[in-house]
Every structure is written in C-alpha cells, then in structure tokens.
Amino acid sequence: MIRGLYTSASGMLALQNRQESLATNLANINTPGYKQDVGVMRAFPEQLIARIRDQQGPDIQGMPQMTGQAAVIGRLHTGVYMSEALPVFAQGDIAETHNPYDVALMDNLQPDGDGNERRLFFSVARIEDLDQPADPEQIRYTRSGNWSVNADGYLVTPDGYYVLDNQNTAIRINDPMGISVGQNLLIGTAGELMYEDPDTGVMTAMPNERLGLAVISTPQMLVREGVGVFRYEGDIAPLTLEEAEAEDQTALAAGEYTQSRIEGRYGTKQGWLERANVDPAQAMTDMMTVLRAYEANQRVMTTIDGTLEKAANDIGKVNG
C-alpha cells in the first residue's frame, strides 16, 4: 500500500519532466534548426514480490510449521521515470529570409553500410586564437544556419560560436587587411564560399574554401548543450563531407551500393533557414495526455490516502 503511494508519486514526477520537454519544444517552435526532443519513459527495475506463507493444512502434533517463509507472488515495477530525451533529427521545413548569412541545410543522406542514420551538421566552436584551427575538444555541431558577422568580420552564431570551415578554422568574411566581401558572400550548394571579384566579375573562392559540414552516422550520440549546439560523444568519429563522399565513392566502386548514397543528396541553401521540426498539434495533444495521466496518478494517490485513512482512524475504533 505504501509502495503504491510512491509509485504514483514517481509517475507524477516523470510526467512533470515530460511536460518540461514538451514545453521546451513549443517554446522553440520558431527557433531555426531546433530539433524536437521526445521523452522516453521507462519503468523502474522489476522487483520480485513475495508474501509471508500462511499456515496450510491442519495442525498436527509433532509436525513442523512452515509459516514465515516467502511465497513468490510475481514481479512488480514500483514506478516510472523519464530516462532520456532523444532529439529527433528529421529535416525541418525551410523558409526564405533573403539574408546572405542565413544557410539552410537539407539532407537526404541514405543510411551508411551498417544501416545507421546519417545526418549533416555545421561545425562551430569557441576559439581563443583565431589564426589556429579549433581545438577538436571545442568543436560543436549545429543545424542552425542563422549567422551574423561580428565586429572583427568573422562569421558567428547568435551565441558567439565561430562557424568553422572545412579546415576547422574560423571563417573571416571581412578582413580589413585582405578580402572583405560583406554581404556579397556567396555560398554554393555544397557549402563552397565564394564572392564575385568586383574588378573582374569572376567568381572567386574565399580564403576559407568551404563550410565545415560534418556527417554524423550516430546522431543519437549527440548531447544537447542548448543554444542550438550539440556535443558529440559517439565512438564513430564524425566525417567531413569530403571524407564521407570519398568513402561513398570507394563503396560505389567496390560494388557495395548500386547508386551513390551521399552525392547529390544534400544541399546548403543560402538566404534560407531551416525551421524547427516541432509539430505543434502533436505537442499540444501530448501535453493534454500528460495532463490527464498526471491527474490519474494524483487520483491513485488520493485513493491510497483514503485507504490509509481508514486504516489509521477507523480500524479498532470502539463504538464508532
């Protein structure tokens, strides 16, 4: 009976967590590149439940009594908790913004040879010395291509992470000593950084050649750090897009695939943003389900409380 009280309390706590993750999804409904979290509920480990064996059969003189020994009833979970919040990396809708520093990622990568889901990300990092490539420990991944250029001319995210190129160095758009392209930056479909030379009108590559696009084949191992970035904790190292393409070509040449699984299946689109992949109708429905389940748990608790009240106040009452 007391056990049931704690079981329904754990249910209420887990549902509160679930409500928080749903509220976060709805809060970020307009955040570019946001990936919705799905709460995973899990039962507490099973316990073996036993009762004390009552006396069975008649009382015979000289026969030992078998009472006081455990008789197994069965197994029981004594509660539930929210074990993980898994981000869903499905592609979000893309919306046009006309801003040259907005880039949408579109990926349609096929699963790799082992059947793992593959997703494409931008690499960003906090960098101390901007002349050096980013420390691999500091590299984070994001789907949000909502950038601006800071006072020193580097491409940054709204939270101050530097956007990295394929050499993992910060991308400088406006260099007072070198090339300063301002809003004339052009980004190709594979993340190539270019500008039109004002003197010759020729399309020229920037000193930072391409955006650092990373292919991650175990996206569920990405740890949400907030502010739109993820830290990767998986064992399979993220591949740069070039490496992934090279592997794809090797596999294709070896006859493992009949058609390319990467080439032509992704694109960066400048002047567009990927919107959050939150489904408001689903989130609202889930929230109502959570509310009712929460209420049900509370009812169970109240009912158990009522039973306890009977035990405490009514049993053994004289002249009640």
Add this chain to the structure above:
Amino acid sequence: MQSLNISSSALRGIQYALDNTANNMANMETAGYKRRAASFSELLADSMNEQPALDRENRNSPVGLRMGSGARLGMTKLDMAQGSMKPTDVPTDLMIQGEGFFMVGSQMRDANGVMKEEFLMTRNGNFHLEYNNYFNGFVLVAPTGHILLGENGSPIVIGEDEIRDFEVSEDGYIAANGNPTFERIGLWKSDNPDQLKQIGENLYDPELQEGQDPADVFTSSWDNMIATIRQGALEASNVNMQEEMSQLVNIQRAYQLNSRAIGISDQMMSIATSIRSR
C-alpha cells in the same frame, strides 16, 4: 515547475519579435527604412546526470537527461535589400540605387562656435536646401537637421547665390544654376551594416573615433560604381506587407501555443496541490 519558466521565456521572446514586426509595419512608408528580421535562439540545456545505475544499458543516448530551458530572441538582423523607387520630382530628393549610405554631419557647435565633427549614416535622401551662416552658403540638410557630407567627409557647400536650378548627376556630382560645383556627394559602403548602431530617425551611427576619417573604415561606393544616385526620387522602405503579416500570424500562434502550455502546467500544479484535499 521549470515548465512555467520555459514557456514564459518563450512568451517574452515572442513579444520582442512582435515589437519588431510592429516597428517594421509602422515604418512601411518611411523613406530609406530598412527592415529588421527577428530570429529566435534556444536557451542553455540542463543536464540531470544522476540516473539509476541500471540505466546505463539499453539506452540510445549518452547517460543523463538533458532538458532545454526555453527560447529567447537571438538577434534582429538588418535587411539591407533595396527598397522600391518612389518618384517625387523634387530636385533635392535623392535615392541611392545600390549599396551605400549618405554620410551626414551634425550642426551642433561647441562653446567656441566650432562645428562638432560627427558622422552619421542614412539611406533617407529626403534633403532640402538651406542657407547656412557658418559656411556662408547653401547646404543640403536632412529632415533630422544634419548636413549632407561630400566624398571628402566635409559638408557640401553650394555657393551663396540663390539656387534656381539644382542638378545631381548619377555619379554624385552637383551642378547649381547650370554650373558644375565640383562637389561630389559621398556614398559609403559598410561591409557589415549589422554593426552600425541604429539610433532612430533613420540614422545609423558608425561610432567612429574622434578624428577618424570615414574613408579609413568604409569603402566609397564610387569605387567600382556599386551605387548610383537618382535625383527626384526617394527610396521606399523595404518592408514587405505579406511577409510581415505572415510573420504576425506565426508569432500570434506561437504565443497562443506557449500560453496554452502555461495553462496546462498551471493545471498540473493545481492537481499536485490538491493531493491532500478530497
């Protein structure tokens, strides 16, 4: 309950976005106005690491439960897209076609009567001619009272005679009463207009240091001719009604969803408080 904070942080951000949209729509008819586009950003995520030991197996993600804490307005980006042309046939109305800003200076003077040096940038070419006693001649004055500066960074003074005929060529040279004055309007291009400080009245403050020349910081639009001037027209604002309205719908629905989320969290709290009362 954290979910109340999550939803209310989002409501605050959405309200700022609504303010931004309202400002864009209010300035729909403002000459030379450049719209701002609001964009949201996620807040930091909490990580609850203490999970049952058995939990380390049979899970998909690294250990811990990570929960976001809401959203905020990340930034409002300045959209420098060209506005459409609004012909006025007023000779002193100038429109920039292409990239660049007019540079205007203040008419304020210090205690010794010397003009205070100040550089501000604007896209609004709604100037008028005014006789200036300090310069002993006619100057072009912006609606805010600032004087239009030439390509060398000093005010353009167009003689003291009454001006009957005023002409500005496409490349910014001014001719008065049929005679060229050799004064050229300065147009400056900022590589990063987002870094200009918007100070209202359609002005942007480049925040130049004392004694710093605009040419040190900005490139002249006359190099490579990335802009031309059109006389007798104004640049309409680049606010697009359809876009702002759809943004408005978007914002309103997001606000409703988040307030519903607050309502549900509130109901959950009231359920929790009524555990003891039957």
